[in-house]
Amino acid sequence: MFTLPHSLNGWVQLHPEVIYRRLFQSAWQTLRTFGRDPKRLGGEMGMSAVLHTWGQNLSQHVHLHCLVPGGALGDDGIWREARSHYLFPVRALSRHFRGNLVSALREAATSGELHRVTRPGDVDDQLNTLMATEWVVYSKDCLEHTDTVVRYLARYTRQIAISNARILAVDDHQVTLCYKDYRDRDRRKQLVLAGEEFVRGFLLHVLPKGLMRVRHYGFLANRCRRRRLTEIRRALAVETTPEADTAANDAEPTYTCRHCGQPTLRVIGTLIPLRPKRSRPPSHREQRYRA
Structure with missing residues (x-):
């Protein structure tokens, strides 16, 4: 979990689209840099991140929940597992994340993206203070409760606050x-x-229009996920039968009933409304015959 310092809450209210975008980018760049390090994993990582902006009492508490597989896919096609239940040292992650995001915010201010921050010297004072404080990055293994963690995050992908x-x-x-x-x-x-x-x-927690709360990076990105996951299964010697792949692709989507909580709703078809035919004005010949 990557947490934004509360001293930046004022900037979030002024420029939410800028701060949230930079937060996603800095968190991924931090993990990607550590994963690419030959002394650590030396390969491409994956990440699914969910943006939360609230605390339990509706306070402004901006943070990213990130699901990160425990390894990386090397350029040689070999899967490299993490050496422990925790991918990287938390203190090193927090300091790299702090430096990356502060640098990104300074760049945004220089390019005029933070134009609503108008108090003289506020940008430099704020960023210098942030570099002098410790940031919060929380890491936890979920080897035995992966389904519970996924369900927990899934509840917050559509609900607000x-x-x-x-x-x-x-x-x-x-x-x-x-x-x-x-x-x-x-x-x-x-x-x-x-x-x-x-x-x-x-x-406070209504996101700007068009901003994506859930994002995927690395080998979990939408544009390459299917190909990359196939390569990872091959590297892990996990074989999938053609029958299983066909069943997974042909399976009908199911939805959970809001009342009983059971996955009993099943899509059997889609009804598309017909567009009413436009009435065209009569032609010159038709008008002559009517006359």
Whole structure:
């Protein structure tokens, strides 16, 4: 997990599309640089990243959750596994990530992309302060609970900030919600917000139009994933039968029912509305015959 320092929250509100794009790029460049290092893995890595902008109490907490396979595919076609459950040292990752993102933000300011930051000297002061502080990069292995981690991240690919189940009460003046306090041993607590403050906090997490919350990099990128995964399976000596590939490709997509939670919904067809025929004006000859 790559976390953006809270001191940059003001810039996020001014230029969300710039900050979010640079955050994705810096996180991937950090992992890619470490993976390409011959002293570490010496190959191409893959990453799937999901952007989260909120904390449990609707506060602004911008961070990336990243799913990273435990190895890299070398240029020689050999799969190189990580030497431990953790790919790279967290402190080294955080410092490289900090330097990469600060450099990217300075470049963005020089090119005029941060034009809403108008206070004199604010860019240099902010970036110099960021370089003098420790950034948070959290790494955790998930060798035994991969399905749980994927399901956890999948819930946040379409939802924003808070689910309906966490809203306990609503009246004309305030909203009561429950949240988990991670600083107090994950205890469940209640928070009462004025209606205006609840709406303000919720709108902080509405992404700019067209910005992709989920992105894939390396051998998991959309343009090369199928080819690269075939090469990785070949390197790992994992064979897939033609029958299994055909069944996977021909399988009908299933969807989970919102009421019972079972994957009972199945697509059997798509109805496309017919476009109404445009009525054309009568031709000169038709008008003459009608007359």
